[in-house]
């Protein structure tokens with residue numbers, strides 16, 4: 018099953034299981050079924066009152082979903098491409114992320130905001146960003162980034178039924194990735210990182226697209242006799258630091274890799290926590306590989322030069338393994 | 343009206359004298375809108391309001407201890423001090439949200455109404471906001487969505503003619519805010535926001551429309567804020583004649599006179615209502631002042647249901 022099919026299956030099951038679930042967003046209904054086609058077939062099957070087409074109104078999509086969630090519905094709002102989320106950020110960070118706290122628990126807001134990082138398709142500066150660090154910085158909203166079909170389905174199911182607001186960040190470039198998906202009601206608990214490849218020399222801590230680059234780097238590094246462990250965080254909030262510290266505690270070396278901009282990105286936080294937790298046990302400073310601090314260019318070669326990739330991760334791993342005090 | 347005025351007056355007096363600390367955006371002058379709206383809504387109808395919404399909360403029937411306690415950051419406040427004036431929530435009285443972000447409550451009100459429709463409920467959602475809010479994108483997105491989906495929302499613009507320190511004429515090139523509804527084919531009207539009965543009539547009609555599936559309504563209630571934008575605002579920007587003219591139309595003495603003239607209530611009865619309001623406020627205030635501050639452990643509750651893996 019592909020990631021796309023897994024996401025579709027999660028939405029399909031959620032709509033069938035619970036009448037409180039509904040989808041809203043631009044072009045979601047059939048036959049268009051959204052730019053990314055994640056909702057393909059769902060309005061036909063579940064009805065136009067469960068899969069709502071909205072105007073191009075990101076603030077209203079998020080706001081209406083938040084209002085409905087406050088009333089106990091389980092809305093899944095789609096912001097077509099993550100770069101457009103700026104228009105809805107106010108609603109997400111100032112209302113959804115604060116509803117529980119500012120009401121002392123009286124007004125929970127179980128909304129799910131799905132959006133996709135479109136990067137890697139040559140779409141340029143306003144259609145390619147990975148902005149998860151913005152939301153990690155905001156107490157009150159969970160941040161989820163699946164990499165595999167199984168995780169995509171299990172995490173989306175968890176997101177929809179989670180009692181708190183969740184930003185569910187998909188990666189367009191991964192929609193076609195195939196993998197096994199457990200049958201039945203498959204739910205992946207938040208805050209549980211997953212070892213996607215076991216290794217003993219160094220841990221690459223990553224998520225989303227970075228997982229595949231890290232796996233490619235690990236394969237390439239086998240030739241050098243370097244055994245890489247790839248740890249997929251799966252959720253950034255909550256963040257499974259115990260799993261990170263356990264893995265890096267074993268390997269004593271860490272590289273954090275992600276498509277978000279490296280400067281002030283998620284890796285800065287993770288590296289700092291590894292440093293605090295394992296100071297004295299580390300055999301090299303924690304390295305980071307993220308996107309360069311540039312707007313994402315459109316031209317293919319330029320774009321590729323900004324993003325991380327297997328080579329850059331492999332280079333960081335080699336430098337880390339070869340580090341001597 | 344009287345109760346809202348009494349709350350506002352007592353807060354301003356207490357803060358001014360240094361008797362207690364509280365953060366408020368005074369609503370003196372706008373009580374008739376809150377009274378008209380509050381009285382037109384059922385208890386289970388929803389209300390979304392703003393930082394300048396204390397009068398709206400009183401109108402919707404939120405207990406004074408919850409309002410005053412929250413404003414003063416006490417453990418008996420609506421949200422045990424975690425919300426504050428700009429974020430008061432009172433689900434039992436239908437207050438779904440108070441927003442400190444201008445215009446932000448509008449799309450959420452649309453979602454509250456969408457949920458009512460999905461749940462087969464005839465609940466209506468009213469959302470209050472200022473004239474300034476109608477310049478935001480959220481307002482227009484929300485108006486359009488409510489109209490497109492024909493949702494039971496009553497949009498109430500409390501037009502006090504000023505947004506912070508800027509007069510309405512500097513920020514919109516239309517004569518009446520109510521005209522904004524025309525772009526969304528939404529019914530609505532402009533009413534005298536200092537006449538509680540006019541507000542009540544308009545909101546009641548709008549609520550009935552929403553309840554019976556007739557979709558949203560936009561109401562512009564023209565009023566004035568006598569105390570400026572924030573507590574202590576010297577209003578140097580406000581021409582003295584404008585304030586004087588506005589005070590001529592003060593809704594409180596005006597309505598009092600109307601009730602006397604019509605014979606609906608006697609002077610004694612009106613005085614008794616005033617005294618009762620003052621007594622209610624004093625009783626609630628005493629309770630709030632005696633209440634403890636929130637426990638610091640509050641900080642570790644309600645960010646998420648489950649705080650495992652959440653940074654401290």
Ligand SMILES: Cc1ncc(C[n+]2csc(CCOP(=O)(O)OP(=O)(O)O)c2C)c(N)n1
Pocket residue numbers: 394442443444445471472473474475476500502504505506571
């Ligand atoms: C999005 C946003 N921008 C600016 C502010 C700062 N601000 C607070 S109140 C206000 C004026 C709002 O005017 P209006 O909507 O007419 O409401 P009023 O205060 O007059 O009741 C502004 C600009 C804010 N809170 N939110």
